[in-house]
Amino acid sequence: MKVLHVNLDNSRDYPIYIGSGLLGQADLLARHIRSKQVAIVSNETIAPLYLAKVQAALPDHHVETVILPDGEQYKSLQYLEKIFDQLLTKKFSRNATLIALGGGVIGDMGGFAAACYQRGIAFIQIPTTLLAQVDSSVGGKTGVNHPLGKNMIGAFYQPQCVIADADVLDTLDDRQLSAGLAEVIKYGLIRDPEFLQWLEANMPKLLARDKEALAYAIERSCANKAEVVGEDEFESGVRATLNLGHTFGHAIETGSGYGHYLHGEAVAIGTCFAADLSRRLGWLNDADVARVIALFKTANLPITPPATMTTAQYVDLMAVDKKNVDGKIRVILLQALGKASLPVNVDLAQLQATLNTYAG
Amino acid sequence: MKVLHVNLDNSRDYPIYIGSGLLGQADLLARHIRSKQVAIVSNETIAPLYLAKVQAALPDHHVETVILPDGEQYKSLQYLEKIFDQLLTKKFSRNATLIALGGGVIGDMGGFAAACYQRGIAFIQIPTTLLAQVDSSVGGKTGVNHPLGKNMIGAFYQPQCVIADADVLDTLDDRQLSAGLAEVIKYGLIRDPEFLQWLEANMPKLLARDKEALAYAIERSCANKAEVVGEDEFESGVRATLNLGHTFGHAIETGSGYGHYLHGEAVAIGTCFAADLSRRLGWLNDADVARVIALFKTANLPITPPATMTTAQYVDLMAVDKKNVDGKIRVILLQALGKASLPVNVDLAQLQATLNTYAG
Numbered sequence: 001m002k003v004l005h006v007n008l009d010n011s012r013d014y015p016i017y018i019g020s021g022l023l024g025q026a027d028l029l030a031r032h033i034r035s036k037q038v039a040i041v042s043n044e045t046i047a048p049l050y051l052a053k054v055q056a057a058l059p060d061h062h063v064e065t066v067i068l069p070d071g072e073q074y075k076s077l078q079y080l081e082k083i084f085d086q087l088l089t090k091k092f093s094r095n096a097t098l099i100a101l102g103g104g105v106i107g108d109m110g111g112f113a114a115a116c117y118q119r120g121i122a123f124i125q126i127p128t129t130l131l132a133q134v135d136s137s138v139g140g141k142t143g144v145n146h147p148l149g150k151n152m153i154g155a156f157y158q159p160q161c162v163i164a165d166a167d168v169l170d171t172l173d174d175r176q177l178s179a180g181l182a183e184v185i186k187y188g189l190i191r192d193p194e195f196l197q198w199l200e201a202n203m204p205k206l207l208a209r210d211k212e213a214l215a216y217a218i219e220r221s222c223a224n225k226a227e228v229v230g231e232d233e234f235e236s237g238v239r240a241t242l243n244l245g246h247t248f249g250h251a252i253e254t255g256s257g258y259g260h261y262l263h264g265e266a267v268a269i270g271t272c273f274a275a276d277l278s279r280r281l282g283w284l285n286d287a288d289v290a291r292v293i294a295l296f297k298t299a300n301l302p303i304t305p306p307a308t309m310t311t312a313q314y315v316d317l318m319a320v321d322k323k324n325v326d327g328k329i330r331v332i333l334l335q336a337l338g339k340a341s342l343p344v345n346v347d348l349a350q351l352q353a354t355l356n357t358y359a360g
Numbered sequence: 361m362k363v364l365h366v367n368l369d370n371s372r373d374y375p376i377y378i379g380s381g382l383l384g385q386a387d388l389l390a391r392h393i394r395s396k397q398v399a400i401v402s403n404e405t406i407a408p409l410y411l412a413k414v415q416a417a418l419p420d421h422h423v424e425t426v427i428l429p430d431g432e433q434y435k436s437l438q439y440l441e442k443i444f445d446q447l448l449t450k451k452f453s454r455n456a457t458l459i460a461l462g463g464g465v466i467g468d469m470g471g472f473a474a475a476c477y478q479r480g481i482a483f484i485q486i487p488t489t490l491l492a493q494v495d496s497s498v499g500g501k502t503g504v505n506h507p508l509g510k511n512m513i514g515a516f517y518q519p520q521c522v523i524a525d526a527d528v529l530d531t532l533d534d535r536q537l538s539a540g541l542a543e544v545i546k547y548g549l550i551r552d553p554e555f556l557q558w559l560e561a562n563m564p565k566l567l568a569r570d571k572e573a574l575a576y577a578i579e580r581s582c583a584n585k586a587e588v589v590g591e592d593e594f595e596s597g598v599r600a601t602l603n604l605g606h607t608f609g610h611a612i613e614t615g616s617g618y619g620h621y622l623h624g625e626a627v628a629i630g631t632c633f634a635a636d637l638s639r640r641l642g643w644l645n646d647a648d649v650a651r652v653i654a655l656f657k658t659a660n661l662p663i664t665p666p667a668t669m670t671t672a673q674y675v676d677l678m679a680v681d682k683k684n685v686d687g688k689i690r691v692i693l694l695q696a697l698g699k700a701s702l703p704v705n706v707d708l709a710q711l712q713a714t715l716n717t718y719a720g
Contacts, residue, residue: 035685077441088508093684116476118682119503119514120594143479148448154479155515234480322478324453325395 002219006138006226008158011121015161016138016226018219018315022165023050023126026057029099032160037096038063041110043070043085046102046128049171054126064090068106073259075105077153078164083113086342097122097160103176104136104168104263108151112117114159125162129172130180130214130277131264133164134187134221139242140230147193150250156234158248159295164222166215174207174300179264181206181299182245184217186271187224189292190241193338195220198292203298235322245271247331251317255309261302268301269358276354277346278333288337295297311355315348362579365500366586368518368593375521376498376586378579378602380571382525383410383486386417392520394482397456398423399468404487406462409531412494414461428466433619435465435505442697443473457482457520459480463489464496466673468511471502475517485522489532490540490574491624493524494547494581497681498551499589499602509680510610516594524582526575534567534660540657541566542605544577546585546631546683549652550601553698555580560651563658565586595682601700605631607691611677616666626662629718636714637706638693648697664718671715677709695702 008014017028036299038061044207047067055063066086068079077305087096098121098270107125114123127137143154169177181203188196198220199206205213212216225242232239248270253261261269275292278284284292318329330343361379368374377388398421402411407427415423426446428439447456458481460470467485474483487497503514529537541563548556558580559566565573585602592599608630613621621629635652638644644652656663678689689711690703 077437081437084506084513085508088680091679093680095685116503116513116515118512119501119516143476146444146448148445152448152478153444153476155476156479165383171717174393286485319451320448320453322454325455 002217004222004226009232012158014159016164017161017220018164018166018215020165020167022163023053023168024057025055025214026059028161028163029124030059032124033058033061033097034060034097035093035097035243037086037092038099039066039083039092039096040064040099040101041066041068041106041113042101043068045070046106050128050168052102054099059251064092068109069300070337071259072105072145072253072263073108077144079108080113080144081340083109084117087113087117092117092121094118094121097124099124099126101126101128102132103127104132107136108142108154109144111140112144112154113156113161115142115155120157123157123159125159127162127164127198129176130169130194130218131176131183133218134180135183135225137162137164138222138225139239140182140233148254149317150253151322164218166211168324169209169214175262177207178300179262180269181298182264182271182301183297184221185295186242186244186267187221189271189334189337190332190340191228191245191338192220192224193254195224196338200295203295207300237342240343244332244334245274247318247321248273248314249328250268250321251314252305252309254317255313256306261306265302268296268299269303269305270274272296272303273305273354274331274333276357277331277350278335280350280353281333283335283341285332291337305355311352314355315351318346364535364579364582364586367590374519376524376582378519378524378526378582379425379573380525380527382523383413383528383531384417388485388521388523389414389417392484393418393421393457395451395453395455396420396422398459399443399447399452399456400424400428400459400461401426401428401466401473403428403466404460404465405430410461410488410528414459416472421627424452428469431619432465432505432613432623433617434468435506440469440473444477445470447477449472452477452481454478457484459484459486461486461488462492463487464492465605467492467496468502468514469504471500471517471519472504472514475502475515480517483517483519484505485519487522487524488528489536490529490578491536491543491577494540495543495585497522497524498550498582498585499599500593508614509677510614512680521674525573525577525615526578529569529574535622537569538660542624542628542631542656542661544581545628545655545659546602546604547581549694549697550604550700551694551698552580552584555584556698562654563655567660571664580653594679600703604694604700605634605690607678607689608633608674610681612665612669614677615669615673621662621666625662628656629663629665632656632663633665633714633718634691635694636717637691637710638695638701640710640713641693643693643695643701644697651697665715671712674715675711678706
């Protein structure tokens with residue numbers, strides 16, 4: 001087992017445990033739980049697979065479970081309220097602990113519920129997808145979607161610990177595995193050119209679920225993210241670079257209806273947009289863009305946007321992105337492969353040209 | 361104008377401006393606003409009285425208004441969502457500023473909306489009731505109610521500034537004025553015996569809305585609260601003493617249906633409960649309890665609980681209070697007049713006796 005520490009201001013920090021067979025280890029959980037009251041939030045896909053194992057590790061606790069339907073379309077205030085309903089019905093107090101057992105949706109909702117319930121209870125993340133292990137479990141971003149924009153309602157809230165067990169990836173379907181690889185590739189693109197090369201060489205191993213390769217990719221991704229978050233917890237600067245491809249990706253997710261694209265798929269398409277816009281600014285050359293596209297293709301990820309979305313729709317949806325200032329659309333681009341830009345204002349004519357390139 | 365500073369950890373602090381004619385001062389607002397986008401959240405009672413004045417102080421901004429119905433029964437996730445709807449429809453970004461113009465309900469909801477919108481935007485409080493000026497505008501507690509408990513969903517979120525204009529109390533009805541005095545009296549009871557004596561001597565002036573007396577009461581109340589919050593922002597210790605009378609009070613508010621009692625009225629009744637329980641522990645004598653009851657009576661506040669509520673209902677409702685640990689009911693009591701206890705576990709037999717005293 002590897003232990004990564006995410007260091008934050010204010011002498012707060014938390015460990016990420018990475019390894020195999022971690023789910024059954026009672027002591028890992030127990031050392032981060034504050035009282036007998038424990039709520040496990042999970043979904044209908046994950047609960048049948050792993051809930052019993054986590055419950056078995058908590059024999060002396062009063063454990064309640066909240067099982068939500070599976071999918072991004074349920075990441076809403078309405079389903080968040082179901083968590084509050086159950087915690088209050090069971091009279092859970094402020095020293096209770098909430099465990100989020102699932103992918104990014106469950107992590108984001110469980111974390112936000114923990115942030116808001118009685119103004120904050122303890123929170124433990126057990127991510128069960130590659131995407132959640134390498135991305136949403138690190139950095140304290142929690143929240144739910146709004147019909148007008150993804151993750152528009154939320155909080156910065158840090159967990160007590162994250163338990164990333166590589167074994168749970170055995171039950172992940174191929175499409176979800178690829179979606180997670182989109183975020184893994186992102187770390188290479190924004191700040192780790194050496195890791196980018198490693199990914200180009202080892203993508204077949206990762207797709208074949210080679211445990212050693214996966215563990216390395218998880219660890220290196222989390223380490224990259226932990227460094228960025230440690231420098232800029234509240235996203236006033238460098239943290240925004242983690243949003244490479246996400247402004248476009250969120251627009252695609254919202255515009256095509258939550259649940260149609262997986263988050264990682266939309267990010268892959270969005271990153272191809274970002275690469276093309278970077279080329280138009282003279283930061284990348286044609287070969288660089290081709291390399292980005294080829295890597296996503298090798299990872300079995302989509303690279304072309306939904307045929308149904310218009311340019312006006314993109315502009316409209318991106319206009320509510322959190323990076324925007326006074327109504328101007330801002331995105332993260334690539335100054336080189338392995339080096340992200342800070343948020344730059346989008347030139348609408350160039351954006352139009354990029355959208356035409358991909359939509360055509 | 362007086363300026364009180366609330367000092368918090370992490371080098372964050374914010375000013376409370378107290379005085380007359382503050383609402384029209386454009387510079388007071390402008391120095392705390394981050395960008396052109398400003399949303400004013402208010403209610404149907406307050407907006408016709410003061411909205412135009414605040415808008416007039418923001419001539420160069422893009423000002424949107426969200427007007428909610430007036431009352432504790434609208435302090436819910438459903439009405440909170442109406443604020444998000446409007447901010448997103450108008451494409452408000454993360455550097456927008458939200459101004460809460462109203463009483464405690466608007467302040468709590470506006471603050472929570474600001475805390476959650478895009479994971480946090482700037483927030484300014486303009487409290488328009490005595491209760492909000494002396495209590496809910498200081499300390500960063502924001503949130504909404506749940507059918508099973510008051511303020512059960514929320515966040516600690518600090519404003520950029522608070523503007524407490526004594527002039528707005530001119531339009532406050534007598535019942536609301538008295539409700540605010542319940543919280544003013546609380547500061548005397550929990551930590552300021554000299555202020556308690558001042559209140560006993562000056563209650564007639566306060567009820568007659570003597571401006572000088574009111575300004576003094578607001579300032580001394582805010583100073584007391586700011587000291588407590590500065591010592592313990594996240595309520596791990598002494599801050600809980602501000603909850604004197606509130607555990608019972610919240611049960612009364614929830615049990616009788618939100619909107620039936622004003623918060624301050626329920627707190628007055630709850631504080632009489634707390635005084636009686638303190639007498640049963642030998643901390644107060646009969647004369648002390650009589651003094652507490654007399655002061656609330658002079659302030660035209662209720663001191664007896666609703667006839668419809670049963671003891672079982674109190675116990676059930678108090679079982680979800682945020683001070684509880686592992687299911688035990690804990691309340692703040694008085695060790696003396698002017699000195700609160702830390703949370704103490706409630707002896708159910710003594711609670712029953714107190715409830716019988718007042719219900720009978």
